Amino acid sequence: xxxxxxxxxxxxxxxxxxxxxxxxxxxxxxxxxxxxxxxxxxxxxxxxxxxxxxxxxxxxxxxxxxxxxxxxxxxxxxxxxxxxxxxxxxxxxxxxxxxxxxxxxxxxxxxxxxxxxxxxxxxxxxxxxxxxxxxxxxxxxxxxxxxxxxxxxxxxxxxxxxxxxxxxxxxxxxxxxxxxxxxxxxxxxxxxxxxxxxxxxxxxxxxxxxxxxxxxxxxxxxxxxxxxxxxxxxxxxxxxxxxxxxxxxxxxxxxxxxxxxxxxxxxxxxxxxxxxxxxxxxxxxxxxxxxxxxxxxxxxxxxxxxxxxxxxxxxxxxxxxxxxxxxxxxxxxxxxxxxxxxxxxxxxxxxxxxxxxxxxxxxxxxxxxxxxxxxxxxxxxxxxxxxx
Amino acid sequence: xxxxxxxxxxxxxxxxxxxxxxxxxxxxxxxxxxxxxxxxxxxxxxxxxxxxxxxxxxxxxxxxxxxxxxxxxxxxxxxxxxxxxxxxxxxxxxxxxxxxxxxxxxxxxxxxxxxxxxxxxxxxxxxxxxxxxxxxxxxxxxxxxxxxxxxxxxxxxxxxxxxxxxxxxxxxxxxxxxxxxxxxxxxxxxxxxxxxxxxxxxxxxxxxxxxxxxxxxxxxxxxxxxxx
Numbered sequence: 001x002x003x004x005x006x007x008x009x010x011x012x013x014x015x016x017x018x019x020x021x022x023x024x025x026x027x028x029x030x031x032x033x034x035x036x037x038x039x040x041x042x043x044x045x046x047x048x049x050x051x052x053x054x055x056x057x058x059x060x061x062x063x064x065x066x067x068x069x070x071x072x073x074x075x076x077x078x079x080x081x082x083x084x085x086x087x088x089x090x091x092x093x094x095x096x097x098x099x100x101x102x103x104x105x106x107x108x109x110x111x112x113x114x115x116x117x118x119x120x121x122x123x124x125x126x127x128x129x130x131x132x133x134x135x136x137x138x139x140x141x142x143x144x145x146x147x148x149x150x151x152x153x154x155x156x157x158x159x160x161x162x163x164x165x166x167x168x169x170x171x172x173x174x175x176x177x178x179x180x181x182x183x184x185x186x187x188x189x190x191x192x193x194x195x196x197x198x199x200x201x202x203x204x205x206x207x208x209x210x211x212x213x214x215x216x217x218x219x220x221x222x223x224x225x226x227x228x229x230x231x232x233x234x235x236x237x238x239x240x241x242x243x244x245x246x247x248x249x250x251x252x253x254x255x256x257x258x259x260x261x262x263x264x265x266x267x268x269x270x271x272x273x274x275x276x277x278x279x280x281x282x283x284x285x286x287x288x289x290x291x292x293x294x295x296x297x298x299x300x301x302x303x304x305x306x307x308x309x310x311x312x313x314x315x316x317x318x319x320x321x322x323x324x325x326x327x328x329x330x331x332x333x334x335x336x337x338x339x340x341x342x343x344x345x346x347x348x349x350x351x352x353x354x355x356x357x358x359x360x361x362x363x364x365x366x367x368x369x370x371x372x373x374x375x376x377x378x379x380x381x382x383x384x385x386x387x388x
Numbered sequence: 389x390x391x392x393x394x395x396x397x398x399x400x401x402x403x404x405x406x407x408x409x410x411x412x413x414x415x416x417x418x419x420x421x422x423x424x425x426x427x428x429x430x431x432x433x434x435x436x437x438x439x440x441x442x443x444x445x446x447x448x449x450x451x452x453x454x455x456x457x458x459x460x461x462x463x464x465x466x467x468x469x470x471x472x473x474x475x476x477x478x479x480x481x482x483x484x485x486x487x488x489x490x491x492x493x494x495x496x497x498x499x500x501x502x503x504x505x506x507x508x509x510x511x512x513x514x515x516x517x518x519x520x521x522x523x524x525x526x527x528x529x530x531x532x533x534x535x536x537x538x539x540x541x542x543x544x545x546x547x548x549x550x551x552x553x554x555x556x557x558x559x560x561x562x563x564x565x566x567x568x569x570x571x572x573x574x575x576x577x578x579x580x581x582x583x584x585x586x587x588x589x590x591x592x593x594x595x596x597x598x599x600x601x602x603x604x605x606x607x608x609x610x611x612x613x614x615x616x
Contacts, residue, residue, distance in 0.1 A: 003499050007487075014487040291483045294444055295545075296472025297500045298465050382444045385479065386435075 003297075004304025011285060011305065012312060022277050023316045029270035030321020030361045033263050034354055035328050040259035042348035044252050048217060051248055054123050054178070056090070056209030057220040057241045058227060064235050068204040075208060075231060082230035083223045085216035090117040093195040093205045099188065100159040104150045108188045110140075110160065112195025112205075121211045124176055124189065130154055131174030134190045137197070140170040143184030144177040160188070160198065168198050218242075267364055274313060274368035278306055282372045282379075289376050290384025303373035310369025317365065318358035325354065391417040391453070392553050392585040393441055398450035400436055400608075410436050411608045414450070418601075420552070421583045423576065425596040428605035434589050435557055437605065441587065442475055442555045443467045455552055472501050476546030476584075480558035482538045484530040484545070490537075491517065491526040494545045501549060509548070516544040520574060536567035543574060547582075554578075556588040560595065572598065 012019045060079070062069045069075070076089050093112035098105060115133050119125050124133055129144050131154045140160075146152065152172060160168045170190070178184060196202060212223055224240040231238070242249055282289070289302055326349070333343040400411040410433045418424055428434040439445035440452065443459055452459050455474055459467060476497075477483075484493045494513045495505050517523045520540035522533075530538055539559060546554050556575070560568035572595055579586050588599065596602050604612035 002503055006499075010487045287483075288485050288487070291485060292496070292500070293468065294442070294471065294477055294483070295497045295500055296468045296470075298468050301500070382439055385439065385444055385483070 001301075001304050004301050005308045007292075008305045008308035008312060011281070011288075012309060015284075018277075018281075019313070022274065022313050023320060025273050025277075026270055026313060026317025026361060026365065027320035027324055029266050029273075030318055030357055031324035031328060033266050033357050033361075034322065034325030035332075036259060036262050036266075037353055037357065038325075038329050038347040038349055039345060040255055041350060041353070042346045044255055045348050046346045047248075047252070050179075051245065052217065052241045054121065054127075055241075056121055057212055057217060058210040058224045059239045060208040060210070060227065060231070061206065061237050061239065062235055063237050067206055068201065069206065069208065069236065070204050072205055072208060075233075075236075078230045079208065079210060079227055082227045083212075085212045085219070085223055086210055086227075087213045088117070088120040088211040090114060090121050090209045091192065091205045092118070092207045092209055093192055093199070093201060094207065095195065095199045095201070096163060097188075097198075098161040100161065101150050101152060101156070107186075108160070109186050110188045110190060110195055110198065112190050112192040112198075114192050115189075118209075121209060122178070127176050127178060129175045129177050131172075133174055134194065135173075137191075137194055138168060138170045139173045139190065139194065141174040141176055141189045142172055143187060144175045145181055145184035147175045149185070158188075162199055164200070166198070166200070170194075267360065270317075270361065271364045271368045274310060274365050275371055278309060278369050278372040279375065281309065282306065282376045285376075286379055287384055289379050290381040293379070293381035294385060299377035302379075303377045306373040306376055307366060307369050310365045310367075310373075311362065314362040314365025318361040321361060322354055322358050325357075390420050390456075392420045392422070392455060393418050393587075394453040395437070395441065396451045396453070398437075398440060398452070399448045400433070400440065400445070401448045409608060411440075414608075414610060416603070416610065418585055418587060420585055421579070422601060423579045423586045423588075423599050424601045424603065425588045425590055425599040426603045426605060427590060427593070427596050428611075430591075432605045433608040434605045438555050438557050438587065438589055441553075442477060443471055472497055473549055474551055474553060476549070476551040476554040478539070478542050478546050478554065478556040478559045480561040482530075482542040484538055484541055486529065486531045488530065489527050490522055490530055490533060490541045493530055493541055494548055497545060497549045513544070513548060516547055519578075520544050521570075536563050536570070539563060539567070539571060540574065543571070543578075547578065547584075550582070551584065553585045553587070556586065558589055558591065560590070560592065568592065568595070 061067065072091055079089055080086060091114055095110050097108055097110045099108040115124065134141055140158065142152070154172060156172050157169050158172060160170055176189070192205070210227070212220055216223060220240040221242045224238045228238040292302065329347045329349060332345060333347050336344045338344055394417040395414050398411055398414040399409065401407050401409045414437065426434045426437065436445060440447055454470065457470070459470065462470065485496065488496070491513055494516060495509065498509050499505055514523065514526065517526050520543055522537055522540055522544070525533060525537060530541060533541065560571050563571065575586060575588070578584055590596055600616055602612065602614045603610060
C-alpha cells in the first residue's frame with residue numbers, strides 16, 4: 001500500500017498540469033454543490049422564518065360552542081412541561097368587532113394579549129413604527145396600513161362596536177407593521193384585560209399560542225401531539241403550522257427534491273469526470289505498469305496506485321471545492337445586497353453539510369477510481385514488453 | 389553444476405483463429421553461474437524464449453523449471469514473487485520508470501519485495517551505481533540520462549534483489565560500440581564476481597563470441613548450440 005501511495009503521488013506529480021485540471025474539475029463540482037445546497041437551505045429557512053417565524057407554530061383553541069377556554073393557567077403549566085422544545089407560550093382573547101374612525105368604518109379582529117408574553121412570539125415592540133404598545137385600559141395598537149388608509153394619528157380615538165352592540169372608545173397608542181398587509185389592516189391589538197372587559201368574557205380566552213425553538217420547527221406536529229396528550233382535554237383542539245400550511249410544506253419539499261436532484265447530477269458528472277480521466281491515466285501509464293509487473297509487483301498493489309490517485313485527487317478537490325464554495329457563498333452574502341443592506345439571497349452555511357459534501361466528493365473519487373484500478377490489475381506485462 | 393533454468397518440450401503458438409507457431413519443442417537448460425547468449429534473426433523466436441523463461445509469457449505446452457521450481461501451476465502472484473526475487477531483466481529499451489530518479493528506479497524491485505527501503509539497501513544501490521559508473525547522476529530523473537546511462541541503470545536495477553538469473557534482451561541493441569563494450573564488460577564482471585547466471589539475446593556476433601555458450605535459434609528451433 002505504501003508503495004502504491006508513493007507511485008500514485010509520483011504519477012500525479014509528474015503530470016502537474018493534468019492533475020491540477022482534475023482537481024479544479026472536482027473542486028468546481030464540490031463548490032457548486034455547496035453553493036446550491038447553502039442557497040436552497042437558506043431560501044427555505046428564510047421562507048419558513050418569514051411565514052411562521054413571527055407567529056405561533058402551535059395553536060390551542062376550544063371546540064366548545066362559545067369557543068372559550070377557561071382554566072388556562074393550569075393549561076399553560078401543562079403545555080410548558082409537555083416538551084422541552086417549547087420556548088414561548090402566550091394567551092390570546094380574539095373577538096370580531098366593528099371599528100369606526102371619523103366617517104370610516106370596517107370590521108376588525110380585536111386581539112387581547114398579555115403583550116409582553118405575546119411580544120416574544122410576534123415581536124410587536126420591535127415592529128412598532130410609531131408610538132408604544134397598549135399598557136392601560138382601553139388603549140389599542142393598529143396596523144400601519146390602517147393609519148395610511150384613514151390618515152390616523154397617535155392618540156386619536158377609535159370607536160369599537162362589539163357584536164352585542166356595546167360601544168367602547170379606545171385610544172390609538174401605536175402603529176405596528178407585521179409586513180403582512182391583511183394583518184396590518186385587520187388586527188387591533190390590546191391588553192387581555194381591555195379585551196375581556198370590552199367583550200364581557202371575564203376570565204376566559206380564545207386561544208393559547210406556542211412557539212417552539214428554531215431546530216424544532218419541522219417537528220411542530222409531533223410536539224402538538226405531545227401537548228394534546230399532556231392536556232388530555234376533549235374540549236380543545238391543538239393545531240400546528242404544518243397541518244395549516246400544506247401548500248408551503250409541499251413547496252419546501254419540492255425545493256428540497258430539486259436541490260437533491262441538482263446535487264446528484266453534479267456528483268454524477270464529477271464521478272464520470274474522474275473515472276474517465278483516471279481511465280486515460282491507466283492508458284498513459286500502461287507502460288510503467290507493465291514494467292512494474294515485469295519486476296514482480298502484485299496486481300493488488302497496482303490497483304492501490306489508482307485507488308490512491310482517486311483518493312488524493314478527491315481530497316484536494318474537496319478541500320479546494322470547499323474553499324471555492326465558501327468563498328462564493330460569502331461573496332454572495334457580502335456583495336449581493338438589497339438597498340437596506342440585507343443580502344439578496346440569505347445563504348445558510350451549515351458546516352456539517354459542507355463537511356458531508358467534501359466527504360462525498362472523496363468517496364466518489366475513490367469509487368470512480370475502482371474501474372481504472374481493476375483495468376490496471378488486468379493489464380498483462382507481456383503486451384507492453386512485446387509491443388514496446 | 390545444477391541447472392538454473394530448464395525448458396522441457398516448449399511449444400508456443402500465437403493467435404486463436406489464425407495460429408502461428410513460433411517455438412517448436414524447445415529443450416534447453418542453463419547451468420548456474422554460466423554466461424550464455426542466444427542469437428538468431430528477427431522473428432526467429434529468441435525473444436519469445438526469453439519472455440517464457442522470465443515467466444512473462446505463457447507456453448502453449450511444455451514445462452519450465454526455474455531454480456528447481458516448476459512454474460506451471462503457479463498463480464499470478466507467485467509468478468510475480470518469483471520474478472521479483474529470482475530474475476533480473478534487462479531489456480533493449482531499458483524500461484525504466486520515467487517519473488523516478490536513477491536511484492529510485494534501482495530500489496524499485498526491493499521496494500516491491502519489502503514495501504520500504506532501508507539505509508543498508510540504499511547503500512547497496514549506491515554501490516551498484518558506482519559499479520556501473522553512475523554515482524554522479526543518481527538523483528537525476530532517468531529521462532535526463534543518456535541511452536548508455538539508462539541501460540546501466542537498468543542493469544543496476546536488475547541486480548538489486550540479488551537475482552540468480554539475469555535475462556537480457558539485446559541490452560546493447562541501441563547503443564554505440566563504445567557503450568556496448570562497457571556494458572558487456574560490466575555484465576561479464578557481475579557474472580564472475582556474483583556468480584549470476586546470464587542469458588543474453590544479441591544480434592551482435594562479437595558479443596556472442598565472448599560468451600561461454602552460443603545458442604542459435606532459427607525458425608523456432610535450436611539450430612546451433614556451441615559450448616566453449
